[in-house]
Amino acid sequence: MNEDSRDQFFELVENHALSDKNVVFLTNDMDLFSLKHFKTRYPERFINVGVSEQNLMNLAAGLAESGKKVIVFGILSFLTTRCFEQIKLNICGMKLPVIIAGIGPGLAFSFDGSSHHGIQDIGLMRTLPELLILNPSDPYSSKKCAEIALEFKSPIYVRVDKGVHSSGLFSSNEDIGGLIIKEKVQTINIIYTGTVENYANTIFQKLRKINKQAGVINLYQIKPLPQSLKLLLHDSTEIIIVEENSRNSGIYSIVSQFIIDNALNVKVTAFTIDDLQIKEYGERHWLQEKYGLGQIYEYNFH
Amino acid sequence: MTPIDLQIIANTVRLEVLRVAGTTSGGHLGGTFSCIDILVNLYFNEDFDLLKSNRNHDGKTDRFIFSKGHACLAYYVILYLKGILSRSELYSFGANGGLGAQLDTDVPFVDWNTGSLGHSIGLCSGFALASKLNNNQAYYAITMIGDSELGEGSTWEAISFCGDMKLSKVIVIVDRNRLSVTTRLEDDSIYFKLENKLKLFGWELIEIDGHSQTDISRSFLISKKSNKPTMILANTIKGKGVSFMENNAKWHHGRPTTTEISEAEKELLELINGNLR
Numbered sequence: 001m002n003e004d005s006r007d008q009f010f011e012l013v014e015n016h017a018l019s020d021k022n023v024v025f026l027t028n029d030m031d032l033f034s035l036k037h038f039k040t041r042y043p044e045r046f047i048n049v050g051v052s053e054q055n056l057m058n059l060a061a062g063l064a065e066s067g068k069k070v071i072v073f074g075i076l077s078f079l080t081t082r083c084f085e086q087i088k089l090n091i092c093g094m095k096l097p098v099i100i101a102g103i104g105p106g107l108a109f110s111f112d113g114s115s116h117h118g119i120q121d122i123g124l125m126r127t128l129p130e131l132l133i134l135n136p137s138d139p140y141s142s143k144k145c146a147e148i149a150l151e152f153k154s155p156i157y158v159r160v161d162k163g164v165h166s167s168g169l170f171s172s173n174e175d176i177g178g179l180i181i182k183e184k185v186q187t188i189n190i191i192y193t194g195t196v197e198n199y200a201n202t203i204f205q206k207l208r209k210i211n212k213q214a215g216v217i218n219l220y221q222i223k224p225l226p227q228s229l230k231l232l233l234h235d236s237t238e239i240i241i242v243e244e245n246s247r248n249s250g251i252y253s254i255v256s257q258f259i260i261d262n263a264l265n266v267k268v269t270a271f272t273i274d275d276l277q278i279k280e281y282g283e284r285h286w287l288q289e290k291y292g293l294g295q296i297y298e299y300n301f302h
Numbered sequence: 303m304t305p306i307d308l309q310i311i312a313n314t315v316r317l318e319v320l321r322v323a324g325t326t327s328g329g330h331l332g333g334t335f336s337c338i339d340i341l342v343n344l345y346f347n348e349d350f351d352l353l354k355s356n357r358n359h360d361g362k363t364d365r366f367i368f369s370k371g372h373a374c375l376a377y378y379v380i381l382y383l384k385g386i387l388s389r390s391e392l393y394s395f396g397a398n399g400g401l402g403a404q405l406d407t408d409v410p411f412v413d414w415n416t417g418s419l420g421h422s423i424g425l426c427s428g429f430a431l432a433s434k435l436n437n438n439q440a441y442y443a444i445t446m447i448g449d450s451e452l453g454e455g456s457t458w459e460a461i462s463f464c465g466d467m468k469l470s471k472v473i474v475i476v477d478r479n480r481l482s483v484t485t486r487l488e489d490d491s492i493y494f495k496l497e498n499k500l501k502l503f504g505w506e507l508i509e510i511d512g513h514s515q516t517d518i519s520r521s522f523l524i525s526k527k528s529n530k531p532t533m534i535l536a537n538t539i540k541g542k543g544v545s546f547m548e549n550n551a552k553w554h555h556g557r558p559t560t561t562e563i564s565e566a567e568k569e570l571l572e573l574i575n576g577n578l579r
Contacts, residue, residue: 044435047431049459054420054424055463057424058421058427058428061424061428062425062429062430063428066359066432067361068432068435086456089421090414090425094415
């Protein structure tokens with residue numbers, strides 16, 4: 001499939017919104033082609049608050065408390081760090097069913113510098129006990145996450161990537177709730193999240209060359225960790241994590257914490273983005289490889 | 303209720319706040335006393351239905367966010383006088399597992415958790431916008447803030463939004479007691495010609511004596527009729543009602559001694575007796 005994940009997510013959301021009078025879209029000055037029908041038909045429920053993220057989230061909270069189905073969208077980095085307290089106290093603290101759709105996880109906005117990078121947000125948002133965090137990686141999981149978000153009755157944060165990414169590189173696509181089995185689960189398992197399927201495949205092929213058959217799992221529910229992943233970790237001897245998030249701020253931390261908390265004997269290797277605010281600009285793959293994920297090519301798997 | 307009735311209740315609330323504070327490690331007495339007259343008017347004169355239902359989540363109610371939640375003792379005493387909290391619940395303030403030093407939606411009729419400043423105008427804009435989208439303009443979204451709270455940038459984001467969206471049901475009451483935790487707040491860049499500034503933001507500003515029940519009632523009437531969001535700038539005195547607490551930064555947060563309670567009780571009882579005569 002060569003479809004833009006963001007379009008897949010928002011087309012499904014718009015489809016629902018067109019028939020639900022309670023839906024209100026809020027944004028901090030971002031436009032979305034996928035919502036053009038809704039914007040034209042119901043302009044009073046498509047509100048651009050401008051560059052004022054704190055008010056954006058407080059407005060969302062006040063609307064949600066008054067019975068509205070609120071969907072907030074904008075560039076991920078600004079929707080999280082700029083107004084974290086408002087999310088913490090007024091959306092999560094009040095347990096309101098607001099959908100926060102952050103666009104641009106990882107280094108999606110690769111030419112715009114660290115202000116636009118979505119590599120530290122998981123570390124921040126996972127501290128909120130009330131929040132469900134979803135991270136779709138392809139058109140299928142984008143649609144699935146949109147369905148989950150629309151049904152969910154509590155705060156939810158979805159990281160929506162833009163563009164078309166590698167997919168269909170593996171033999172399976174079995175969704176068992178919170179994760180998708182891409183290659184049959186083994187005792188050695190590659191766990192990736194986000195649009196880094198190509199890197200997961202590189203690791204998979206490198207292991208095959210040394211006669212190691214790895215399972216491959218795409219994790220789209222980051223918090224809480226799905227039960228299916230917990231069971232898988234119990235049965236693993238080794239896991240290799242791949243993600244486009246800072247080393248201190250992604251599933252490497254979350255999964256490692258689970259392993260330690262449950263005293264599991266699992267070897268963990270993680271390929272992440274370096275713990276840096278990146279001050280270079282360029283193509284996304286170039287940045288990914290220069291700042292952490294390129295280590296996959298040099299790593300001596302054994 | 304007459305202004306005198308409300309004044310008697312307000313001074314009774316002060317008395318009880320003092321007594322509760324005396325049993326604990328203290329309270330934010332200065333900022334509590336400055337806003338009691340307004341709170342009493344809100345809850346006893348009943349221009350707004352604040353005790354009609356307990357957060358029904360569908361936008362069909364007036365709402366009030368007491369953003370300066372550190373003055374919560376006044377709210378708890380009002381609920382006690384209304385028979386909503388028992389005496390033992392009131393006196394659980396400051397005890398393990400008891401009433402907190404900030405408001406919590408677990409307390410009856412509290413619309414929002416408090417503790418961090420600068421949120422409530424934005425939240426009220428959400429309530430008011432929901433009413434507007436429902437084509438139901440019957441409900442008000444009211445908040446009381448402290449005067450230093452307008453230093454938070456988020457309040458101005460919300461003020462701008464309310465004005466642009468013409469959210470006329472938003473009413474912001476500023477308890478202008480001119481004392482923050484440490485500093486006297488003169489007419490700085492925020493408060494200098496505030497009425498003009500707010501007019502340009504699409505608001506109406508009404509300035510009152512925040513200890514005059516007549517002024518307070520009048521300001522609510524004007525706010526309700528206004529076709530703009532309204533700010534009621536209530537000039538008040540921190541520690542109002544007790545001579546040694548008035549305008550004294552020491553009483554931002556403090557625990558009165560037995561002697562101080564006794565002296566303050568005497569003054570407040572004299573005020574109440576004066577009202578009764």
